[in-house]
Amino acid sequence: MSGNNITAEKTTYETFTQEEYMVMKDELLRPVQRIGTWGKVWIAFLVTLCLLGLYAYYIQETRSKYVTVSLRDYTMWGVYISNFVFFVALSLIGVLMSAVLKLTNFEWYRPLSRIAEVIAVAAIMLAGVSIVAAMGRPDRLHFLFIHGRIQSPIVWDIIVIITYIATSMVLLFIPLIPSLSTCKNHLHNKPKWQMKMYELLSFGWEGTAEQWKILKKSIRILTIMVIPLGVSIHTVTAWLFATTLRAEWDSTNFGAYFVSGAFLLGVAGMIVAVFAIRKAYKLENYLTPMHFDKLGQALVLMSFIYIYFNINEYLVPAYKMSGLHANHLLDLFVGEDAKMYWTVVICGMLVPAILPLFKSMRKPLPLTIIAVVVVIAAWFKRYLIVIPGLAHPYLPIQDVPDSWRHYSPSLVEMTIVVATFAAMMLIVTLFSRFFPIISVWEVAEGKLEGKDEIINYK
Amino acid sequence: MKNENEDNNRRKFLKFGLLAGGATIAGLALQQKILGDSPADTGKKVKVLTAEGKLVEVDSSHVTHHVNEIDLTESQIREGIEGRKFVMVIDLARCANERKCVEGCQKMHNTLPPIEYLKVKRMQDAELTAPYWFPQMCYHCDNPPCTKVCPVDATFKRSDGIVAVDSDRCIGCKFCMAACPYSARSFNFGRPEQVEFNEKHPCKEDESCCSTKSSTVGTVSKCDFCPSHAEKGELPSCVTECPNGTIFFGDENEDTVSNGEETFRLKELLKSRAGYRQFEELGTKPRVYYLPPVKRQFPFEEATEVHNKEE
Numbered sequence: 001m002s003g004n005n006i007t008a009e010k011t012t013y014e015t016f017t018q019e020e021y022m023v024m025k026d027e028l029l030r031p032v033q034r035i036g037t038w039g040k041v042w043i044a045f046l047v048t049l050c051l052l053g054l055y056a057y058y059i060q061e062t063r064s065k066y067v068t069v070s071l072r073d074y075t076m077w078g079v080y081i082s083n084f085v086f087f088v089a090l091s092l093i094g095v096l097m098s099a100v101l102k103l104t105n106f107e108w109y110r111p112l113s114r115i116a117e118v119i120a121v122a123a124i125m126l127a128g129v130s131i132v133a134a135m136g137r138p139d140r141l142h143f144l145f146i147h148g149r150i151q152s153p154i155v156w157d158i159i160v161i162i163t164y165i166a167t168s169m170v171l172l173f174i175p176l177i178p179s180l181s182t183c184k185n186h187l188h189n190k191p192k193w194q195m196k197m198y199e200l201l202s203f204g205w206e207g208t209a210e211q212w213k214i215l216k217k218s219i220r221i222l223t224i225m226v227i228p229l230g231v232s233i234h235t236v237t238a239w240l241f242a243t244t245l246r247a248e249w250d251s252t253n254f255g256a257y258f259v260s261g262a263f264l265l266g267v268a269g270m271i272v273a274v275f276a277i278r279k280a281y282k283l284e285n286y287l288t289p290m291h292f293d294k295l296g297q298a299l300v301l302m303s304f305i306y307i308y309f310n311i312n313e314y315l316v317p318a319y320k321m322s323g324l325h326a327n328h329l330l331d332l333f334v335g336e337d338a339k340m341y342w343t344v345v346i347c348g349m350l351v352p353a354i355l356p357l358f359k360s361m362r363k364p365l366p367l368t369i370i371a372v373v374v375v376i377a378a379w380f381k382r383y384l385i386v387i388p389g390l391a392h393p394y395l396p397i398q399d400v401p402d403s404w405r406h407y408s409p410s411l412v413e414m415t416i417v418v419a420t421f422a423a424m425m426l427i428v429t430l431f432s433r434f435f436p437i438i439s440v441w442e443v444a445e446g447k448l449e450g451k452d453e454i455i456n457y458k
Numbered sequence: 459m460k461n462e463n464e465d466n467n468r469r470k471f472l473k474f475g476l477l478a479g480g481a482t483i484a485g486l487a488l489q490q491k492i493l494g495d496s497p498a499d500t501g502k503k504v505k506v507l508t509a510e511g512k513l514v515e516v517d518s519s520h521v522t523h524h525v526n527e528i529d530l531t532e533s534q535i536r537e538g539i540e541g542r543k544f545v546m547v548i549d550l551a552r553c554a555n556e557r558k559c560v561e562g563c564q565k566m567h568n569t570l571p572p573i574e575y576l577k578v579k580r581m582q583d584a585e586l587t588a589p590y591w592f593p594q595m596c597y598h599c600d601n602p603p604c605t606k607v608c609p610v611d612a613t614f615k616r617s618d619g620i621v622a623v624d625s626d627r628c629i630g631c632k633f634c635m636a637a638c639p640y641s642a643r644s645f646n647f648g649r650p651e652q653v654e655f656n657e658k659h660p661c662k663e664d665e666s667c668c669s670t671k672s673s674t675v676g677t678v679s680k681c682d683f684c685p686s687h688a689e690k691g692e693l694p695s696c697v698t699e700c701p702n703g704t705i706f707f708g709d710e711n712e713d714t715v716s717n718g719e720e721t722f723r724l725k726e727l728l729k730s731r732a733g734y735r736q737f738e739e740l741g742t743k744p745r746v747y748y749l750p751p752v753k754r755q756f757p758f759e760e761a762t763e764v765h766n767k768e769e
Contacts, residue, residue, distance in 0.1 A: 065676070066649035073573075073644050076632040136630015136645065136676035140610075143629050147610040154609035154633055245603050245639040245740050393641045394737060395594065398579050399765040400572055 021444055025186060028436045028443070031281040033187055035433055039280075043433075046426040053419020056412045057133060065136075068412045074397055075390045075407035080134035082382040083417050087127035087424070088161075088237045089262035089378070094120025094168055095230030096266045099223045108294055110446040111286045111438045115273055115428075116266075117172040118437070122427035124165050124233070126420045133416050153239045160232045167229055171222040173201075174215060178441045181205045194434070234259045241385070248328040248389025257309040264302040265378040268352065271295050271371035273428070275364055277437060286438050289364060296362030299371070303353035310349065327392040336406075337388040340380055348377030536624070538616025543710035544598070544683050545619065545724060547733065550751035552704040553578065553591040555761060562699030563595075566684060568659055568673060570652050572766035573644055575681040576696050580761065589758055590751035593705065595681035595696070596621060596642040597736070597744030604634035604643065613678070619710070619745050620683050628677035635678060639740050648675040683707075693718055702755065710745075 035043075060068045071078050097116035101109035132138050148155045180202035184195060205211060238258035241249035251257070271292065278287040317325045318333070332341040352374045355361045361370065387407060391397070397405055409417070431437065503515045555578050563569075563576040575595055582589040598621045605613050605621060612627035613634050635643040646652070656673040684694035688707075692698075697705045698718055706722065708715030713724045727733065731749040 064648040064650050064653065066647040066652075069647070071645075071647065073635070074641060076635045076645055134631070136632065136678075137628065140627075140629040143610045143627065147612075147627065149609060149611050152607050152609040152633070154607070154631060158609075240633070241636075243607065244637040245742070246636065390636070394639050395641060396579060396581070397641075399574070399577065401766055401769045403769055404572065 024444060025182060025440055027283070027285065028438050028440045029183065029186060031432055032183065032434060032436060039433070042280075043426070043429060046422045046429065049422030050419050050426060053416050053422065056415035056419070060133075060412050060416070061138070068410060070403065070407055070410045070413065072400075072404040072407070074393065074400075074404055075387060077134070077386055077390060078407060079383065079387075079409045079413050079417050080130050082379075082386040083420060084127050084130035084134070085237060085258075085382040085386060086265075086379050087123045087130060087420070088234055089258070089265045089382070090269055090424075091120045091123035091127065091164070091168075092230045092234055092259070092262040093123070093266035093269050094171070095227055096263050097270045098171075099226050099230075102223050103227075106294075107446055108291060110442045111283075112270065112274065112291065113442065114172070114175065114439045115277060115437055116270060117168060118428050118431045119269060119273060119424070121165065121168050121172055122424045122431075124161060124168065125427070126424045128161065129423070130417075130420055153236065153243050157233070157236045157240060160229065160236050164226075164229045164233045167222060167226050171219070171226055174218050174222065175439055175442065176435060177202055177205050177215065178207060179436050179439060181207070182440055183435065197434075231259055234262050246389060247324040247394070248392070250324075251313060253309060253312045257313050260302070260306045260309045261378070261381065264299070264306045264348075264352065265375065267295060267298045267302050268371040268374035268378065271299070271367055272375060275368040275371075277432065278364070281432070281437070283438060286443060292364045292367050293359075293362045296356035296367045299352045299367075299374070300356050303349055307349050307353060310345075324394065328389045331388055331392055332384065337384065341384055344377045344381050344384060347373050348381050536614055536616060536622070538618035538620055538622075539685070539689060540617065541711060542618040542688070544688060544745065545708055545710045545715065546598075546683070546746040547706040547708075547715050547722075547724065547727060547749065548593055548746065549704050549706070549731075549749040550590050550592065551749065551754045552700075552702040552756075553593055553751075554702055554756040554759070555580075555591040556701060557765070558699045558701055559593055559696035559705060562695040563681070566695035567679075568656060569644075570649075570655055572768075573649075573652065574766070575642075575644060575679070588751070589760075590754075591758070592748075593696070594640065594642070594736075595746070596683075597640060597742065597746040598681075598683060600743035600745060601741055603637040603639065603740075603742060607633045607637045609633065618685075618688075620685055622682060622685070623678055623680065625674040625677040625679065628674070630676045630678070632678065639737060639742065643678050643680045645678050646673070646675050 031039075065071070069078065094117045098109060098113035098120075102113060132141065135141065144155070144158060148158075150156075180198045184198040184202060187195070187198075235255035235258065238254040242251055242254035244250070274287050274291060274295070278284055314329065314332070318329050321329065331337055352370055355370055356367060361367060391405060391407065503517060505513055505515055557578055560574055560576050560578060564571065564574065567575060569575065577594050579592045579594055580589055581592040598619055600615075600619070602613075602615055602621050605615050608614075609631060610627055610629055612625075612629065613621065613623045615621055630645070632645055635641075635645060653675065684692075687694055693707050693716065694705075697707045697716075700717070703717035703719055706715035706717045706720075706727075708721075708724060710724060715722055715724050715727065727749070728747055733747040733749050735744045735747055
């Protein structure tokens with residue numbers, strides 16, 4: 001579907017008759033065409049988890065929060081907030097794995113970009129859900145719009161997140177238009193409404209040269225826009241913490257520290273997603289060992305960048321060990337949270353920095369195992385950033401019940417957190433069942449331009 | 459039930475604002491008297507506090523209360539008592555950890571342990587220095603980190619120095635609690651005992667505890683300097699409850715602070731007793747000053763019991 005083809009022959013992509021393209025299209029439309037038993041079981045499983053989460057939220061909101069959640073006056077932010085930070089970080093996957101690769105002409109982005117963008121949109125939505133779960137008065141959510149004050153970092157965060165959601169959705173949608181047309185023309189035995197949906201959403205796409213020109217231009221503009229936006233959402237999220245006077249968050253390093261952590265999480269998340277989609281939908285021809293090799297290299301790079309910011313964040317204050325920081329730092333290094341802290345350092349930074357240096361570790365399976373470890377460690381990393389410091393304020397905590405000193409999330413809280421993960425996967429799964437999760441035309445375009453390296457299926 | 463409470467609270471809040479207006483007008487009337495423009499005496503004497511901090515008796519005709527019916531706008535309620543600049547001084551030499559201030563505060567605000575807007579902490583600055591008791595509440599900072607971060611203007615700084623919370627506005631994001639370096643704020647998680655207590659003791663209009671609606675579940679509350687007392691010229695509960703006169707409350711504009719028995723010039727007291735503010739280096743500019751625990755009235759005794767052990 002290259003520019004040459006279109007301009008030379010004034011043809012639409014429908015007349016793209018290459019045998020390879022037809023095979024490719026069939027393969028990429030297969031997950032949409034047919035949902036197998038295991039596919040249905042998987043969806044049912046995720047729906048169940050989401051419903052459980054909704055039930056937990058119902059309990060939380062109808063009963064006393066003193067009983068249903070473990071939050072108290074000192075640890076007033078818990079796993080909901082750390083989960084929010086995690087999801088905002090994960091949503092930067094779209095920036096790195098789609099936009100940055102696209103703009104820097106790393107051609108192997110082609111089959112990855114849509115996967116990354118769907119995860120980005122799903123993650124940022126679930127970040128919003130996590131925040132609402134953390135609110136004391138969700139019934140007053142609209143006050144943010146009625147009484148919002150621009151001085152508050154929360155309002156900055158809302159502004160950038162809404163902009164990012166909108167941009168990401170448009171960026172997901174515009175490259176989808178030709179694919180919708182493909183769906184409309186090539187899917188069969190689908191319910192009427194679904195075909196109607198493709199018809200409506202493809203906005204009369206015919207694939208004329210002019211349409212392609214507009215499409216490409218819009219994608220380019222949005223791709224450029226989404227990079228500063230993504231960096232802003234996570235920087236502003238870091239400022240939610242860094243604008244306070246608390247020792248553990250009082251850092252000028254915080255924005256960059258958060259963004260670098262998000263990029264590491266993004267690569268790891270991408271590896272897991274690529275592995276799962278590759279296996280589940282048998283897309284080995286498109287998501288190749290080459291992708292794992294490249295992603296493994298990216299993982300090493302991002303780990304070293306993250307380690308650099310961690311050294312700045314922890315070791316520099318630790319060298320001084322000022323009275324204000326000592327409380328928090330000693331708790332992490334040798335205190336109550338030391339086990340979790342050092343596990344996260346090893347699993348979340350050292351493992352992804354060192355192991356994928358070896359080529360054998362960049363094979364799909366070993367790399368995916370490493371990536372799963374990194375994703376889990378990344379979740380606990382956010383926990384460590386948000387929570388332990390709250391239990392070590394400047395003034396000592398005295399005369400309080402035991403539960404006020406030590407926070408461990410309640411069953412209700414953990415159920416809601418698990419449900420947010422399930423919901424994220426459900427969004428990605430459902431998307432992949434209605435739309436091709438790998439962009440047919442983008443892959444074909446790469447193929448046509450003779451970049452065989454990208455889709456090395458022969 | 460809940461709505462009724464909220465209505466009551468709102469009425470109380472409005473009334474408080476009206477009284478604030480009334481007090482100003484009363485002050486103006488007093489000034490008029492001094493200028494010699496006097497109406498006919500009624501023979502009934504009332505007590506008023508002069509700018510010098512003296513209590514004097516004047517004829518009631520010189521004091522007029524204009525409790526008018528005009529609807530105060532929300533912004534006026536948020537402005538505070540005109541011309542005042544409330545301030546607190548805590549003399550650490552006098553604190554014996556009797557916790558009467560804590561109990562008085564809880565009674566005043568209808569809170570049950572373990573919720574304490576005012577805490578008494580055992581402090582020891584260094585290994586070789588002496589331990590001391592440290593009453594601590596919201597410092598009503600002049601550069602409050604908490605009001606800056608509030609996304610909906612539910613917590614705000616008033617002209618009289620008080621950092622107040624509007625629990626009808628608060629969305630419960632707890633950002634102010636994260637921002638407060640003194641951990642002075644408390645969140646109403648709806649502890650069953652507390653909710654039950656508030657239902658049994660609903661706010662009546664004449665109860666001063668209701669000027670801040672700390673009983674709203676899902677919102678943030680804290681020490682409010684008892685503005686309903688200040689309005690009437692009374693001292694906050696923690697001040698009056700302390701058997702040792704540890705806590706002084708007053709007005710920076712008047713340059714006086716009082717613990718109910720003794721009254722001092724604020725500036726002189728701070729100068730002569732080397733007053734300081736906690737964590738000055740954070741730049742929050744608290745309105746609560748401490749006098750160092752020197753020449754103590756009581757020897758330091760460790761607490762014999764652990765408080766608020768129960769969940």
